[in-house]
Amino acid sequence: MDDQTRLEIEAAAFRRLQQHLMQDRPDVQNIDLMNLGGFCRNCLSRWMQEAAADKGIEMSKEDAREAYYGMPFNEWKAKHQTEASPEAQTAFQKSHS
Numbered sequence: 001m002d003d004q005t006r007l008e009i010e011a012a013a014f015r016r017l018q019q020h021l022m023q024d025r026p027d028v029q030n031i032d033l034m035n036l037g038g039f040c041r042n043c044l045s046r047w048m049q050e051a052a053a054d055k056g057i058e059m060s061k062e063d064a065r066e067a068y069y070g071m072p073f074n075e076w077k078a079k080h081q082t083e084a085s086p087e088a089q090t091a092f093q094k095s096h097s
Helices: 003-024 030-037 041-054 061-069 073-080 086-095
Strands: none
Touching: 003 041, 030 041, 030 086, 041 061, 061 073
């Protein structure tokens, strides 16, 4: 497989993951993703920001989140984010201390 084809396949897989998390499963909370997988949608947006920086493109945290979420982050939160349960918060503290 040549490098361009690999790049296109990786990009398609990323877009599919993004679609899955944003459209197919917006009910899955970021804290649950963090507790189970060690990353969440915000991590993915930060990785986009870091990849842009690697290419010399300046992207703010807010711009990266809007690019990933497809809307301003505050709008996403209002539509989809719920208050984390005490159990989820405790699990997060244990796994990220």
